[in-house]
Amino acid sequence: MNKTDLMAKAPSIAAAMAAADVSADIQLAQTRYRAALVSNWGIPAGASVLEVGCGQGDMTAVLAEAVGPRGRVVAVDIADPSYGAPVTLGQSAEHLKATPLGSRIDFRFGVDVLDEAVAFPDNGFDYAVLAHCSWYFASLDQLREILARVRRWSRNLCFAEWDLAPRSADQLPHLLAVLIQGQIEAGGSRGEGNVRTPFSRESLLRVLPATGWAPVPGQAVDTTDLQDSDWEVDACTSLLDDVDRMAELPQAVRDLVLSQADVLRSLAKERGNTPLSAYSLTAR
Numbered sequence: 001m002n003k004t005d006l007m008a009k010a011p012s013i014a015a016a017m018a019a020a021d022v023s024a025d026i027q028l029a030q031t032r033y034r035a036a037l038v039s040n041w042g043i044p045a046g047a048s049v050l051e052v053g054c055g056q057g058d059m060t061a062v063l064a065e066a067v068g069p070r071g072r073v074v075a076v077d078i079a080d081p082s083y084g085a086p087v088t089l090g091q092s093a094e095h096l097k098a099t100p101l102g103s104r105i106d107f108r109f110g111v112d113v114l115d116e117a118v119a120f121p122d123n124g125f126d127y128a129v130l131a132h133c134s135w136y137f138a139s140l141d142q143l144r145e146i147l148a149r150v151r152r153w154s155r156n157l158c159f160a161e162w163d164l165a166p167r168s169a170d171q172l173p174h175l176l177a178v179l180i181q182g183q184i185e186a187g188g189s190r191g192e193g194n195v196r197t198p199f200s201r202e203s204l205l206r207v208l209p210a211t212g213w214a215p216v217p218g219q220a221v222d223t224t225d226l227q228d229s230d231w232e233v234d235a236c237t238s239l240l241d242d243v244d245r246m247a248e249l250p251q252a253v254r255d256l257v258l259s260q261a262d263v264l265r266s267l268a269k270e271r272g273n274t275p276l277s278a279y280s281l282t283a284r
Contacts, residue, residue, distance in 0.1 A: 006066055010035045013061050018087045018095035027058075029225040034062045034131065037280055040219045041158040043127055046070040050125040050154055052113055052146065053077055053133025056084055056092040057105075063129065064101040072104055074125070076111040083192075114145055120153040128154035132278075134161050135178070135195050138185075140203060147211040157213055157283040160221070162228075162276045164200045173268035174229035174276045177236035180260050187253035189245045193235055201279050208283055218281035229273035236264065 014020055014031035037059075043049065045068035054060045054075035063073045081090025093107040111118055128150045137143045150157070166175050181195040190196075208215050239245060240261050246254060 006035050006039050009065050013065050016061055016096055016099040016101055018092045019056065022086050026227055030058050031062060033223065033226055034059045036221050037131060037160050038062050038066050040280055041282055043067065047126040049073045049127045049129055051075040051129045052150060053130060053136060056087060056089055057096050059129065059131045060105055061096055061101055064104040067104060074106045076108045076113060078112050079109060081109045113149055122152050123155055125154040127156045127158055129158045131160040135198050137197055139197055140199055140207065144207050144211055147207065147213060151212040160278055160280040163279045164198060167277055170274040171276050173233050173264060173273045176260055176264040177232040180236050180257055180264065181239060183253065183257055184239060184249065187249040189248035191245065195232065213283035215281050215283040218279060221278055221280050223275045223278050226275045229275040230271055233268045233273055
């Protein structure tokens with residue numbers, strides 16, 4: 001499916017998502033962004049796709065539309081179906097499976113792709129997709145292991161993540177929010193938030209060759225309409241208010257985090273914070 005056709009399908013894809021019943025405008029913005037990613041990757045009709053870190057299925061739905069009725073998407077996530085809010089992973093998957101796209105999707109939750117019991121045929125997929133899921137991993141070492149494992153199963157990799165390098169001052173609240181969450185994790189207070197290991201684009205480019213992937217330069221994707229900056233500021237604020245989590249940190253780390261939190265609070269707006277840019281690339 002070409003870029004124009006897939007982007008035109010975004011409203012119907014968004015309507016297939018359970019979260020559209022909560023906020024249709026937000027879901028449409030998220031779906032349009034993912035449609036732009038898939039269009040730039042050039043995933044064709046009939047392709048087989050392994051999606052790692054599928055979450056509620058925002059990318060899964062777009063991939064299912066792109067591969068068409070002759071394609072298939074195996075969407076895996078380490079989280080339990082009860083994870084997520086305001087719609088859980090299980091609720092979202094059940095809703096999506098009941099739509100015309102559902103027959104193309106195989107959701108598998110509670111799946112750790114590093115578990116030796118989890119196996120797919122070598123080169124069994126045309127594409128592996130990791131889209132805005134890699135900051136959830138516990139460390140760069142874990143990312144490295146996952147990329148190496150997926151290399152056995154797929155001929156191509158499609159990857160997208162937030163870019164830590166801000167391009168304007170109004171992106172600083174998003175940057176601070178993710179860095180603070182990452183420092184709390186690195187300081188030894190472990191949780192299950194969406195941001196655990198925020199790493200740079202340059203870090204990824206250093207990791208890919210070591211895991212057997214040869215990256216191809218990607219294209220910029222517009223993030224202007226996304227709400228993720230507000231979500232991460234809220235998540236960071238909630239984490240800072242968690243007395244038990246903060247008490248787990250060494251004093252020096254806690255002092256550093258609290259100082260950065262002061263800066264975050266001075267810069268962040270209640271709503272309408274500008275998201276960081278994102279980068280997208282493919283590898284073979």
